[in-house]
Amino acid sequence: MTKEQLRIVSPNGHLGFAPTKEESFHIAAATKPDYYCCDSGSDDIGAAALGADRSVSMYQWQKHDLELMLLASREQNVPMIVGSAGDCGTKSRVDLYVEIIKDLAKEHQLPPFKIAYFYSDVDTVYLADRIKEGTRIEGLDNREDLTKVDVEKTTRAVAVAGIHPYVKALEMGADVIIGGRSSDCAVFAAPAIFEGFPEEHAYYLGKVLECASFCAEPYGAKESVIGTITHNDVKVTAMAPHQKCTIASVAGHAMYERSNPYFEYFAGGMLDMTHCKYEQYDEKTTRITGQKYIPIQGDTKIKIEGSGKVGEKYIGIAGVRDPYTIQHIDKVIQLSKEQVKEEFPTTNYHLNYRIFGKNGVMGEMEPIRDIQSHELGIVVEGIADTKELAEAITLMGTRQIFYARLPEVKGTAGTAAFIVDEVLPSTASYSWTINHTLPVKDPMSLFELNIETIQETIKV
Structure with missing residues (x-):
């Protein structure tokens, strides 16, 4: 039976970049959300993290944020999802987060749970072969189509996942999902779509939650917010006692980073926010309606990011x-x-x-x-x-x-x-x-998904 609503907490706009504020997180956890979701990476940090295959966030802060989410989600027995692991989402960063989760499970003697994780790394030889066979790999932000020379300059490349590997992992019964490089919005949209909610609301939910408390006022980073999705609307609520999600703060965040602020593109479609209606639902909550999702016909296009030394x-x-x-x-x-x-x-x-x-x-x-x-x-x-x-x-x-x-x-x-x-x-x-889009028949073809059970460690 389809749920009437789904509540997702976003504790941090970039997990580990600076520590999650614990007070608002615990306030959010006390409301028993259905999912704990967080984005942990970005291309805003520049090309060095991807090229050097490293994190720009402190290990201790990453562990701190993962620990908060893991313990709260396991106590409630609800899923936890983290995308773009370790800032750049490469295989080594995913493995780092998986190892942290295993260490925390052992440290806190957690009962068995399933952890799924996927890799986003793309072999540059594969990209060169696609160009050789005549595939057009279109540039973003006024870049020319990808060339063999561009690929030869590339030290490391990743594909930016949409909802697909997350939905697949949830279908497989994952309790914890650690994702490679991903669309910020996908981390939140995936569970909503998996649970049967409309795409237009699911993707808007992802858009408004991806930066956590940046959609609230007064300005304050690393505070938790909760997004509530129904079949008719999206609501976003600030958890920090001193913050509110207002019409101005939510609308401003939804549109702040787009060259065309009314449209957001995803792997399989486009979110149209032209006719969004914002209402002050209560003192700390704004309600959003009127958004539309327009599917793109033909092959799915996956964004590829590449960095060269x-x-x-x-x-x-x-x-x-x-x-x-x-x-x-x-x-x-x-x-x-x-x-x-x-x-x-x-x-x-x-x-x-x-x-x-x-x-x-x-x-x-x-x-x-x-x-x-x-x-x-x-x-x-x-x-x-x-x-x-x-x-x-x-x-x-x-x-x-x-x-x-x-x-x-x-x-x-x-x-x-x-x-x-x-x-x-x-x-x-x-x-x-590389800042280009690659057409693929199967949106899962670039992502290697794994799942395993983390067993309880018995105290001796």
Whole structure:
């Protein structure tokens, strides 16, 4: 028998990125939701995590958030779902989360439960073969179609799962699901669709819950919210005592990141939010109706993300207080670049200067008012093929800020630029090489799904 409603708690907009706030989580858990769901990754963090196959979140924070969800969901005997494991959703990150779940089960002596997990990694050879056979792999965000050259530049690639592996895992009786790279919305839409609720409400539910308390006001991250789906509407309720889900906060969140804020695309269709109606249901809850889901005809298209290594990177930091140097900082940077080029005429490198405090505001933004900062902070990024070269280029580029030969400067008078004498090693630099959609006949074909039972460990 189809349920009349389903309640899903979203405790964190990015599991592990910063710790989940426990007070609002326990308030949510006390209401006995039907599912505990959380997204744990994003391409917003940049290409380095995927390229380097690493997390950008602290292990302890990841474990903290997984532990909260696991213990609450096992106590209630309801499913727990986490997508895009470990920030980038690669196989190693999925395995990391599965191992954490097993360790927690042992530590807390949990009764047996089924854990399903899937991998999203895509072999670049496979992508090259699809191009060779004539498959058009269309670019997103104004990119050209994927080429063999793009694939050759790619260090690592993942497919972005929709609802399909999650629904399949639920059909197999999974109690805990750890997903590889996934659509943020799919983590929440999948259980709603599995339970028989309309796609238009399920996908909107995913859209509004993916960032947790970002859909509430006043602004506050890492607080829990609960989404309630029926066959007629979606409601979203803030759990933190100081927050409310208002018409403005919910509508604003639903539309904030789209080039066309009224449409959201998924693997098999499109969510049309043009005619959404927002109502203040109660003091902490907003009700949403009017959204539509439009299926896309033909093959399913799965988004592929790929990252390629640019080079090793070092970072230098410089501070400038001299008014004359600040006034001519663009010339100082140009002179510094010229000195590096003169020292490394045949070396392949990238050198970037980020100026903070210029014109009274941060970075390269337009000035808010016509004032001159009393101090600039300059971050120098040097990238080259080896660590040794990257360090040398960054050191040279940073120190040349101090040695820049400006006109009208007599001796060392006024050249009050102070620098960090040693530059700092950084994670290697990566760039996005693939942001494309791949047509597939079977939406499960790119995802390897596994399921096993975690047995209770008997205390000795």
